[in-house]
Amino acid sequence: MNPICIIGTGLAGYTLAKELRRQKYSGSLVLITADEGRYYSKPLLSTALAQNKDTTALTLATAEQMASELQAEIKTGSPVTAIEPQQHTVTFGSTCLTYDKLVLAIGSTPIRLPLTGDGAQEVLSVNNLDDYGHFRQLVQQSRRVAIIGPGLIGCEFANDLLQSGREVLIIGPDRWPISSLLPEQAGRAVQQALASHGAVWHLETVNGPIEKSGTGYRTVLKNGVTVTADLILSAVGVRPVTALAQQAGLQVERGIVTDGYLRTSAADIFALGDCAAVNGRNLPFVAPLMAGAKALATTLCGQETAVTYPVMPIAIKTTLYPIITLPPGTTEGHWEIEPSDSGVTGRHFNAQAILDGFVLTGQATTQKSVLIKELNQ
Ligand SMILES: Cc1cc2nc3c(=O)[nH]c(=O)nc-3n(C[C@H](O)[C@H](O)[C@H](O)COP(=O)(O)OP(=O)(O)OC[C@H]3O[C@@H](n4cnc5c(N)ncnc54)[C@H](O)[C@@H]3O)c2cc1C
Missing domain, CATH: 3.50.50.60 (FAD/NAD(P)-binding domain)
Structure with missing residues (x-):
């Protein structure tokens, strides 16, 4: 056989x-x-x-x-x-x-943006163990790291770099971080929390050519701001x-x-x-x-079985400010948000007013099982 x-x-x-x-x-x-x-x-x-x-x-x-x-x-x-x-x-x-x-x-x-400039080829992505090994080696010699892409992976790396004592800049066209998965209030809460740990956000703009500059890199953003970094990480999906x-x-x-x-x-x-x-x-x-x-x-093994998915919330590993989200399946419907000092609780209702997604940030993440129970009702 x-x-x-x-x-x-x-x-x-x-x-x-x-x-x-x-x-x-x-x-x-x-x-x-x-x-x-x-x-x-x-x-x-x-x-x-x-x-x-x-x-x-x-x-x-x-x-x-x-x-x-x-x-x-x-x-x-x-x-x-x-x-x-x-x-x-x-x-x-x-x-x-x-x-x-x-x-x-x-x-x-990893998606690679069509970057230009003499430093473009040196922009890193991390999607497997070897990539991580290379990244880790270069981070040892870096004080400031720029991340292109304020999405889930970009924010997780920003969190990790901040906790490792690095200066972190995050660049991207989005209005708020992790905008494909989070409603604005939750995204803004993450933005603020990471900023309070030193992250510098350059949102609603994109980088220009990546030029080598000394031992690092320099790029002029579309909004005219010049940023420099010892290392550039691309995390655009x-x-x-x-x-x-x-x-x-x-x-x-x-x-x-x-x-x-x-x-x-x-x-x-x-x-x-x-x-x-x-x-x-x-x-x-x-x-x-x-x-x-x-x-x-x-x-x-011989017994035809279709896949069935349970409720699958995503835990975003921004440990300085944790997030759990269950993105709604459709763009129709509306969010109902309860902000508080300790975090954001958001529920998404579909066009039929049925709960079909949620977001929890900060201390509110302790409510995960409550929200899953509500969804299953
Ligand atoms: C930094 C990071 C953090 C993440 N965090 C989370 C998280 O918190 N929660 C979560 O749910 N998901 C997370 N994800 C996503 C999750 O890790 C992936 O969904 C999952 O690991 C994908 O596994 P895979 O086996 O499908 O693919 P891969 O891990 O990409 O494996 C593909 C394999 O195929 C091999 N291969 C490819 N082409 C060929 C070929 N032609 N011939 C032979 N071999 C080939 C490769 O060598 C590799 O062994 C994260 C992803 C990243 C990058």
Whole structure:
């Protein structure tokens, strides 16, 4: 019998492999990854500086340890270059492997703005352990760090850098931080809280060319302000990795298209995690991939099971000012906000006046279970 083959050893790939073994799949299992296959929790990358963790401390298990735990073959440093859905084969290096079922868990990649200037190529993004290792090394020699992108990841890195004693500037066109997930009052509360710890916000503007200046960088913002920094981090979002699937003729839209069973448009090929668009939704977070891995493992063990998502609030790791949000599924409806000195409580009601989202900041985050209960009523 040919193996179940998983491409990718991020949280999606490894969680699925663990789930398969937990559900007593006893057949052969092959994981193929472009990287070193270390098992780690990606969300910790934006809180690791303040905890003084390097890549070794973040590594929960090596590929060898995972291979032994999972009773699997793990091919590291092996980018897959082609999939032949008709032949049921994948190609990496000079190897062509035949699979029984194939799972694409190939993740997402940081969006790179079309930056100009002689320093543009040196702007960093952090989306995996190696990126973090490089970033951490450069941060050691940096006093001031500029972050392009005041979204969730940008704010988490700002929080981590502030706690590590760095000066932090945050630049972006948004009117308030994390504007795609938070209503204005909550975003302003975060802005104020991080400012009180030293963050300097340059909102409603964008950077110009990134020029080298001494040992650091300089950019003139569109609003005319000149900013300098020793290091620049770009955190403007991620996009699903889809080229491999596209080349293989799979349907790709906002990710690799799957149905509720995580089946792609090709027989015996599934997609899971950041790379997938499940029933039209790309959800690049841990909770959806956990739910997906569980359902997919059950399907691969012989009992067809569609993924069902629980209520999945997002805990934003701005530890200086915590936030929990359950973004509403639609833009229709309205927010009802209760600000207080200790934090913001916001409830979102849809067009039918049904509670369909919430936000809690600061001390109000202790009310998470109350809000989840209200949602489930
Ligand atoms: C800094 C940061 C903080 C975050 N914080 C949170 C949080 O607090 N809560 C939350 O829910 N989510 C958070 N997220 C998002 C979450 O971490 C991701 O949704 C999740 O880790 C994605 O896992 P994945 O396995 O789908 O993708 P990835 O981790 O990107 O893994 C993709 C894998 O595919 C491999 N690969 C890609 N192409 C190929 C190829 N051609 N051949 C072979 N291998 C290939 C890669 O080498 C890698 O092993 C955060 C993300 C970041 C960057």
